[in-house]
Amino acid sequence: MRPSHHANHPTGPINWQVAKKIWPYLFEFKARISLAVLCLILAKLASISMPFLLKDAVNALDDPINIALAAPISLVLAYGLFRFLNTILGEIRDTLFGRVTERAMRRMGLSVFQHLHNLELAFHLDRRTGGLSRDIERGTSGVSFLMRFMVFNIIPTLLEILLVIGIFFNQYGIEFAMITFMAIASYIAFSVIATEKRTAFVREAANADSNSNTTAIDSLLNFETVKYFNNEQYEAKRYDQALADWEQAKRKNRLSLFVLNGGQAFIIAASMTAMMALAAIQTHDGTMTLGDFVLINAFMMQLFLPLNFLGFVYREIRGSLANIERMFELLARTPAINDKEHARELTVSNAEINFEQVQFNYSADRAILNNVSFSIKAGQKVAIVGDSGAGKSTLIKLLFRFYDLDQGGITIDGQNIADVSQQSLRRAIAIVPQDTVLFNATLYENIRYGRPDASDTEIQNAIKSAYLEEFVQSLSKGLNTQVGERGLKLSGGEKQRVAIARAILKQAPILVFDEATSSLDSRAEQSILQALKAVAADHTSLVIAHRLSTVIDADNIIVLSKGKIVEQGTHAELLQQNGLFKKMWQLQQEDQHA
Ligand SMILES: Nc1ncnc2c1ncn2[C@@H]1O[C@H](COP(=O)(O)OP(=O)(O)OP(=O)(O)O)[C@@H](O)[C@H]1O
Numbered sequence: 001m002r003p004s005h006h007a008n009h010p011t012g013p014i015n016w017q018v019a020k021k022i023w024p025y026l027f028e029f030k031a032r033i034s035l036a037v038l039c040l041i042l043a044k045l046a047s048i049s050m051p052f053l054l055k056d057a058v059n060a061l062d063d064p065i066n067i068a069l070a071a072p073i074s075l076v077l078a079y080g081l082f083r084f085l086n087t088i089l090g091e092i093r094d095t096l097f098g099r100v101t102e103r104a105m106r107r108m109g110l111s112v113f114q115h116l117h118n119l120e121l122a123f124h125l126d127r128r129t130g131g132l133s134r135d136i137e138r139g140t141s142g143v144s145f146l147m148r149f150m151v152f153n154i155i156p157t158l159l160e161i162l163l164v165i166g167i168f169f170n171q172y173g174i175e176f177a178m179i180t181f182m183a184i185a186s187y188i189a190f191s192v193i194a195t196e197k198r199t200a201f202v203r204e205a206a207n208a209d210s211n212s213n214t215t216a217i218d219s220l221l222n223f224e225t226v227k228y229f230n231n232e233q234y235e236a237k238r239y240d241q242a243l244a245d246w247e248q249a250k251r252k253n254r255l256s257l258f259v260l261n262g263g264q265a266f267i268i269a270a271s272m273t274a275m276m277a278l279a280a281i282q283t284h285d286g287t288m289t290l291g292d293f294v295l296i297n298a299f300m301m302q303l304f305l306p307l308n309f310l311g312f313v314y315r316e317i318r319g320s321l322a323n324i325e326r327m328f329e330l331l332a333r334t335p336a337i338n339d340k341e342h343a344r345e346l347t348v349s350n351a352e353i354n355f356e357q358v359q360f361n362y363s364a365d366r367a368i369l370n371n372v373s374f375s376i377k378a379g380q381k382v383a384i385v386g387d388s389g390a391g392k393s394t395l396i397k398l399l400f401r402f403y404d405l406d407q408g409g410i411t412i413d414g415q416n417i418a419d420v421s422q423q424s425l426r427r428a429i430a431i432v433p434q435d436t437v438l439f440n441a442t443l444y445e446n447i448r449y450g451r452p453d454a455s456d457t458e459i460q461n462a463i464k465s466a467y468l469e470e471f472v473q474s475l476s477k478g479l480n481t482q483v484g485e486r487g488l489k490l491s492g493g494e495k496q497r498v499a500i501a502r503a504i505l506k507q508a509p510i511l512v513f514d515e516a517t518s519s520l521d522s523r524a525e526q527s528i529l530q531a532l533k534a535v536a537a538d539h540t541s542l543v544i545a546h547r548l549s550t551v552i553d554a555d556n557i558i559v560l561s562k563g564k565i566v567e568q569g570t571h572a573e574l575l576q577q578n579g580l581f582k583k584m585w586q587l588q589q590e591d592q593h594a
């Protein structure tokens with residue numbers, strides 16, 4: 001898989017295809033956009049008129065015949081008005097257009113989010129959450145940036161430049177038009193080339209930046225581990241190393257920025273000087289008025305101001321396009337686990353489960369499950385035991401269809417789970433997973449997650465069945481207690497009981513417990529086992545257990561070793577077989593009596 005962490009500024013050619021993809025988003029608010037464009041045109045007209053007003057004002061002041069103040073003052077007043085209009089129209093335009101970009105960001109953000117939830121577990125195990133969320137963030141803000149600058153910066157600026165060159169040519173002749181054209185052309189060329197050359201440094205700095213970030217975040221996430229091993233010094237050193245790289249990268253970045261800005265300033269100053277010198281000569285000769293001299297200066301200033309942003313805008317647009325591209329790539333990624341076309345809903349009547357010659361591996365180099373066949377009859381309780389890493393939890397992931405099988409099939413009431421919709425399949429199974437991770441919310445919200453539309457009485461009952469009542473009462477905030485990130489403020493056993501309450505609440509016909517009581521003390525375990533037995537009474541259940549004494553009552557116990565079923569039968573039958581199960585049982589009995 002390609003890493004989802006990367007720098008902001010790639011070197012390849014700009015991919016304008018991406019710009020086309022965001023085009024449709026512009027058409028959601030047609031009226032708004034037309035108004036915004038109208039504001040833009042009016043603002044540009046105002047800004048083009050300003051130098052002319054200035055020129056007339058200067059000429060009126062300079063006129064030896066006209067000594068009245070009224071004419072120049074009214075021109076200056078008009079100048080002030082146009083200046084204000086120019087700015088305020090720009091603000092109105094941004095305000096109007098803001099809605100468009102925000103809606104586009106919202107729609108894109110949501111579709112990426114939904115898409116991520118549709119991707120398979122394997123994708124999520126491979127990714128780095130930090131990198132992924134940066135992708136989405138950069139992608140959506142890239143869209144907004146691109147929309148604003150394409151529509152309101154680049155195109156209008158180019159139009160304005162053409163217009164001014166036309167005015168110069170028309171009013172003052174080819175020399176002025178040529179100098180302006182040359183100035184702009186060399187400015188743009190220099191900016192593009194220098195920006196391209198800089199890209200490597202910028203990328204280096206962005207990389208160093210995200211590296212130091214990752215280092216810091218990873219270290220803080222492992223706060224406890226750092227303390228357990230007294231490794232604060234070591235962590236500080238690592239972080240400082242990352243920061244030093246960043247500092248170094250920033251230095252090169254800054255020097256290259258100096259060259260870019262310096263070059264741009266030189267081009268501006270040189271062409272301004274050439275223009276003004278030419279205008280000064282003509283004014284001196286009398287072919288030009290003082291007003292014309294001022295007008296030319298004003299236009300040049302007006303043109304170069306937006307151009308100053310060009311290097312920045314160019315770089316940002318590059319980055320934005322690359323970021324959006326990455327987001328669209330993410331969107332284009334097809335989920336590995338898909339519903340079949342017209343997939344039926346799973347209908348559960350007896351909840352009989354069948355594993356038929358299941359073969360599975362996570363990666364081609366290592367087989368995990370080998371020809372596993374067993375069945376769970378309606379209402380039965382089947383236990384799976386075996387060494388760590390034997391593939392027990394994997395069986396459950398396959399039952400949930402987080403992965404597709406390499407060979408064989410899994411059926412529920414005769415329906416292959418690959419043929420029914422994933423929604424209906426997962427609705428039919430409630431699980432207490434091996435590692436419970438909670439949302440960073442209240443206890444109440446975490447329990448209710450089992451079935452968001454459950455009534456408060458049902459939630460209370462689930463809490464009672466999971467033996468959480470006493471714990472909840474001992475909390476000053478009760479169910480409103482925050483459980484902390486990933487539920488870390490709860491003890492292992494408490495978390496497990498929240499998971500049990502959730503599973504009970506889900507009221508699914510099939511129950512799966514993956515070491516559901518492994519974190520509980522013997523007394524709590526006994527009580528919960530009783531409760532679970534009551535819940536499981538009329539359900540089909542699959543129980544994975546390390547402590548064999550917890551599954552004595554199972555209808556069938558399957559002993560899994562290295563991905564193969566090596567023995568199966570009831571507790572009594574297995575003890576008679578004198579095989580692996582008997583050994584495991586004896587070891588655990590000795591432990592208990594030791
Ligand atoms: N996503 C994965 N990618 C690659 N290998 C995996 C993945 N998940 C599990 N494995 C490997 O598959 C094997 C079986 O894992 P599984 O979680 O099913 O074991 P288990 O029987 O539940 O063990 P335990 O009793 O320790 O929970 C292990 O060797 C594990 O390293």
Ligand SMILES: [Mg+2]
Nearest residue numbers: 392393394434
């Ligand atoms: Mg496991």
